[in-house]
Amino acid sequence: MRIYFIYLIEDEIAEYFYGRESKFMELFSANDQGELQNIVQKQVQYITRPLPYLDLHKHLSHSVQKKEFYIKGKIYWTESADGREGAQLSIGERSLQLKAWGGLACETLFFEVLRKFDGRFLAMDFENNRYGWLKPLKERKFV
Structure with a gap:
């Protein structure tokens, strides 16, 4: 079974950290640690x-x-x-949790729907150390 935690990231934060998604992974995985838990929760919020x-x-x-x-x-x-x-x-106050089993077709169905809803969703699978934007952000090109 694959479990994804999906967060809607603030626009300016998403643009700044585009290409550095591993920093999000570090922050969200540090949310379980004791001493810093209160500080990390405030940062996540x-x-x-x-x-x-x-x-x-x-x-x-x-x-x-x-x-x-x-x-x-x-x-x-x-389900098939x-x-x-x-x-x-499952929809929470600040996160979504997607549990998927079997092939990838069912989870892709939800990812596509969420991608069309908002491009700032970031999905993370902590168990398999996988993460990424549901809709990759476009970089600005300055002339």
Whole structure:
């Protein structure tokens, strides 16, 4: 099972740290450490935006066109007919948690919908040390 934590990053922070996503990974993984936990939580709160639940709910429910798509409160999930692959998205106050099993098709479905909703989502899989933007930011070119 793959577990992704997805955060909506503030615009100016996302632009500044584009290409240095490993710094986000370090910060979010340090959130579990004892002494600095309070300071790290304040930093995480500063760089992330609260999730607009109602807008996100509307977007998810209208964008996903799949028969095996279910909604229960703040949990959205989809499974294949045989149950061998699927994904479950949980919405929190400042983060999303995506649990996926089997192939990549189900998690890609959620990633695509979130990418179209806002380009500043950063997904991190701490167990496999994988991270990245759902929609890569474009660099500004100055003449």
